[in-house]
Amino acid sequence: MDDYRRDPADRAPSAEARILPMREEDYDAVRALWMTIRGFGIRALDDSREDVVRFIRRNPTTSVVAQADGRIVGSILCGSDGRQGALYHVCVAREYRRRGIGTRMVAYCMARLREMGINKVALIAFASNDVGNAFWRRIGWKPCDVNYYEFVLNEDNITQFIGADNDD
Numbered sequence: 001m002d003d004y005r006r007d008p009a010d011r012a013p014s015a016e017a018r019i020l021p022m023r024e025e026d027y028d029a030v031r032a033l034w035m036t037i038r039g040f041g042i043r044a045l046d047d048s049r050e051d052v053v054r055f056i057r058r059n060p061t062t063s064v065v066a067q068a069d070g071r072i073v074g075s076i077l078c079g080s081d082g083r084q085g086a087l088y089h090v091c092v093a094r095e096y097r098r099r100g101i102g103t104r105m106v107a108y109c110m111a112r113l114r115e116m117g118i119n120k121v122a123l124i125a126f127a128s129n130d131v132g133n134a135f136w137r138r139i140g141w142k143p144c145d146v147n148y149y150e151f152v153l154n155e156d157n158i159t160q161f162i163g164a165d166n167d168d
């Protein structure tokens with residue numbers, strides 16, 4: 001069933017999720033979560049252990065995980081280049097959605113960025129991502145009328161698109 005139309009009665013009972021900084025040792029659990037998120041594009045290099053660890057070392061306080069029932073059920077890679085903050089791979093496991101976990105993780109990231117003196121934070125949401133766009137608008141983010149440009153520096157950084165939630 002499409003997430004957007006999922007019956008709220010489907011929500012699993014669970015203890016309150018804990019919002020915690022993401023550590024290097026969370027990589028395996030976070031990657032396993034990413035691989036269940038329909039629509040995610042997982043990059044061969046950027047999302048490898050080596051590159052994620054490099055990202056966390058460069059931004060040691062800003063990425064976040066949500067833990068519930070003894071496992072990681074949400075995560076955000078968040079960092080800053082010193083001028084602007086960026087969020088990547090914002091996700092919550094299907095059975096834990098619509099409980100405010102995504103909102104709490106984003107609030108955590110924004111608080112850490114503010115502490116660093118960062119004034120603006122950006123992310124990319126595909127126009128076709130109804131759930132993602134509903135979420136961002138609901139929590140007060142504004143879409144921008146811009147063209148997003150990119151230039152590939154390394155052709156080995158291929159993207160694997162996650163086709164279906166593995167917990168379907």
Ligand SMILES: CC(C)(COP(=O)(O)OP(=O)(O)OC[C@H]1O[C@@H](n2cnc3c(N)ncnc32)[C@H](O)[C@@H]1OP(=O)(O)O)[C@@H](O)C(=O)NCCC(=O)NCCS
Nearest residue numbers: 004090091092097098099100101102103125132134135138
């Ligand atoms: C987007 C995502 C992270 C939201 O996580 P979440 O923990 O369910 O979000 P929250 O519970 O904090 O939702 C906050 C509000 O956003 C809106 N929202 C969230 N999911 C929604 C949905 N499926 N349909 C409509 N509105 C939704 C609601 O207004 C919600 O408040 P409400 O439940 O009181 O109505 C989660 O759905 C997800 O992982 N989606 C797949 C990955 C993805 O698309 N990430 C974003 C990439 S840009």
